[in-house]
Structures are given as structure tokens and as C-alpha cells.
Amino acid sequence: xxxxxxxxxxxxxxxxxxxxxxxxxxxxxxxFNNAEGRDAFRADEAAYCDKFGLTEEQKEAILKRDLNxxxxxxxxxxxxxxxxxxxxxxxxxxxxxQTGRTKEEFQAYLDSQGRGKNNx
Amino acid sequence: xxxxxxxxxxxxxPAIGIAMDKGLEDTPYWKDFFAGxxxxxxxxNEQQPDIAIVFxxxxxLEMFLDKKPTFALGCAPQYENADEGWGIATxxxxxxxxxxxxxxxxxxxxxxxxxxxxxxxxxxxxxxxxLSIMYPGHNYQHLKxxxxxxxxxxxxxxxPSRCFALGQAIGKAVESFAGDQKVVVFGTGGLSHQLDGxxxxxxxxxxxxxxxxxxxxxxxxxxxxxxxxxxxIAGAQGVELNMWLAMRGCMLGDVKEVxxxxxxxxxxxxxxxxxxxxx
Numbered sequence: 457x458x459x460x461x462x463x464x465x466x467x468x469x470x471x472x473x474x475x476x477x478x479x480x481x482x483x484x485x486x487x488f489n490n491a492e493g494r495d496a497f498r499a500d501e502a503a504y505c506d507k508f509g510l511t512e513e514q515k516e517a518i519l520k521r522d523l524n525x526x527x528x529x530x531x532x533x534x535x536x537x538x539x540x541x542x543x544x545x546x547x548x549x550x551x552x553x554q555t556g557r558t559k560e561e562f563q564a565y566l567d568s569q570g571r572g573k574n575n576x
Numbered sequence: 577x578x579x580x581x582x583x584x585x586x587x588x589x590p591a592i593g594i595a596m597d598k599g600l601e602d603t604p605y606w607k608d609f610f611a612g613x614x615x616x617x618x619x620x621n622e623q624q625p626d627i628a629i630v631f632x633x634x635x636x637l638e639m640f641l642d643k644k645p646t647f648a649l650g651c652a653p654q655y656e657n658a659d660e661g662w663g664i665a666t667x668x669x670x671x672x673x674x675x676x677x678x679x680x681x682x683x684x685x686x687x688x689x690x691x692x693x694x695x696x697x698x699x700x701x702x703x704x705x706x707l708s709i710m711y712p713g714h715n716y717q718h719l720k721x722x723x724x725x726x727x728x729x730x731x732x733x734x735x736p737s738r739c740f741a742l743g744q745a746i747g748k749a750v751e752s753f754a755g756d757q758k759v760v761v762f763g764t765g766g767l768s769h770q771l772d773g774x775x776x777x778x779x780x781x782x783x784x785x786x787x788x789x790x791x792x793x794x795x796x797x798x799x800x801x802x803x804x805x806x807x808x809i810a811g812a813q814g815v816e817l818n819m820w821l822a823m824r825g826c827m828l829g830d831v832k833e834v835x836x837x838x839x840x841x842x843x844x845x846x847x848x849x850x851x852x853x854x855x
Contacts, residue, residue: 460731461731461804462804462807462808464804464807464808465774465775466773466774466775466776466811466824467770467772467773467775467807468772469731469807470730470731470803471730471731471732472730472731472732475641475730481640481643481644481798482640486636486640487650488661489636489637489658489659489660490659490661491593491659494661494804498640504644508654521577523772524773524774527772527773532636532641532729532730533771533772533813534635534636534729535636536772537635537662537771538636538660538661538662540662541661541662542661542662542664546843547591547771547843547844548843548844550771550776551771551776551777551844554773554774554776554778555774555775555776556774562776562777565777566777566779566841567841567845568777569779569781569840569841570776570781570839570840570841571779571781571785571838571839571840571846575703
């Protein structure tokens, strides 16, 4: 958590220090824009992490699909979204994973804040 | 001189593009959202703008962390879309524009904005989803697009006040362009949402509605927020309001709202749509 930003619980500001920390991790996830990158990752996940120079901690978090840890280790949500996409997960799947809810519970949380769609 | 004939705000989330690809527009989940768009499409069809200036943010297709402009201005004759990694279909090339865009580049520098000038960039869903939803069947190639990309990913990000001022500078540049082109301006993204972390899923519909109201009547009030304020009030990606503010800045002077729709949740967001014209 950067000291230059306000404390917002459950939120990590992706700033310069985080971008430095997560550069290799984000670069790997950026490569998932290409089918070749996605296939190479699927073929050998750990070796692909090593190729990009992830730290052991980052690699472990990738292998465990620990998104909150990846955020703390410098992951940017834009690139982690590509990782999620590779895993076949959508935004409600990863919303649940990050908030300790099932996908259905996460959807219910979204709906509870809604308007204009059966929500008055 | 060229003229800004109107401003449009719209969500740009990938789920919209995926829903269109799958033909889900009339399903219960989507129908209230898509029902908002026909009046805007009809307006575009009646007005036949020549050029669209589109404020968007790149989500890691063209602009990775290695070289990430704070503000970027496209000056290219064409823009390609490409695989973004998670399954949204790639759309046909977008037609660009190289005369007004260079004029805007000159005028921005003259007025103390120093954007990155781009002659070859790929554009992602931030730009392609709004075009796809306004022109079903990808019938947008007659429209010349000027992409303006704003960093909404990594801090430091441009302040809301600065994004509004950028829009004002672009609006003045359009007015000083020797031509009779009709220009529509798009502010894309938003509204409240947070994709990342333990706080993922926050939506603030009251704030979204307030933003839509103030975008019409008192946009300066919105420029008083900091990006940290927006994160706290509207979620980490609530900073995409900056693209809406840039759009509003282009519409120098008073505006009236011709059309509005707001639906939440659409995916994880509050999804707003507005059509504004100068009063």
C-alpha cells in the first residue's frame, strides 16, 4: 500500500512502486494477449513463470490462482484479467474469488446495489 | 469551422461486446441496458457526423506498463483491434483521421498539453465496444475516429480537472479547424465499479446518477474530485469518469440532455448512457 494514497480498505492503488514490484508478473500476463503465450503457459505454468522472471512468491500465487496475493505482489487488474480469461473465468467468478464469496453470492451482492433492472 | 454537434457517454465493458456477439440483447439480463441505445443510434443516423473523437482507456492491448502515455492522441488513417486474451471477438479495422487530429495535436501543444502522438496503435474494447454498440453489424467504417487515450490504470493518473481541461482544449481546437466537419465526442467507460481486491463489486448508483446530472448542469463540480475521491466513492475503476469529463470539456458551454439510460449492475458496473447537445 502506497503512503501517497488514501487508505481505502480492500483496495490497492496500483502506483509506481507496485508497478516496479509487479513488472515481470504483469509482463507475463500481458503475453496472454497472444494465443502462443496462452498455450505456452498452459503447457508448463511454472516454466513460463520462470521465463518471465517472476519471484517464487509470485509464481506460487499464479499456480494457486491467489488473485488477492497477486495484487499485493504488484499485479495490475488489467493484466490479471487476462490471466483470469485464460483460466476461463469472468468478472463475477473473480469477484467471488477475491471477496470470499461464491459466484452466486457475488452476483447477489452486485444485484443488491442495483438500479433500473428489476431494482426499482 | 468544424463543429462539435453532440456528446455521448457510454459504458465500454467487454461483456457488452460478448453479449452482442452471442445475440443476447433481448434476454432478461440485458434488455433494459440495450433498450437505451436505439434513440442514440437514431440520432447518429440523422446527424451523420463525419468524425468521432473517442476518449477511452487502453486496458493492456497497446499500452503496456513499459511505455504508457498519460494522454495519447491518435493521428492515424486506420486502427486495428486485436486479441485481448479473454475472448471478445476482434472487430474490423476502425477508420482514422489525419487532418483534424494533427490540428488538435498542434493546438494542444500550443495550449500546454503535451500528449503522446500515435501513428500506429491498436485500439481495445475501450474504443471498439462503444463503436460496436452504436453501429450494430460493425457499420462504423464511414465514421472517421480520433482516439484519445487516458491512463486509468497506473498512478499517477491525470486528475479529473486536467481531463476536463484537456477536453476543453480539444473542443477549442475543433472550433478553430478550417472545415465544415460535424464532430461527435464519446466519453466511454464507467461508471462506478471495482474489479480488484477484497472490495471488488462495489457499485454506487446514487453517485452515478449524481455524476450524470452534474455532467449536464455543473461539470466543474465533478472536477473537484481527486482520483482518490473517485476510488473511495465509486470504486477503483470509478476513475473512468475522467473520460466522461474529457468529453464534456469538448462541449464548450451549456448543454442539454437529450437522452439518458442507467442500469446496474451490468457485469460489475453501473452502466450509464447519455446523449448531450449544446443548448
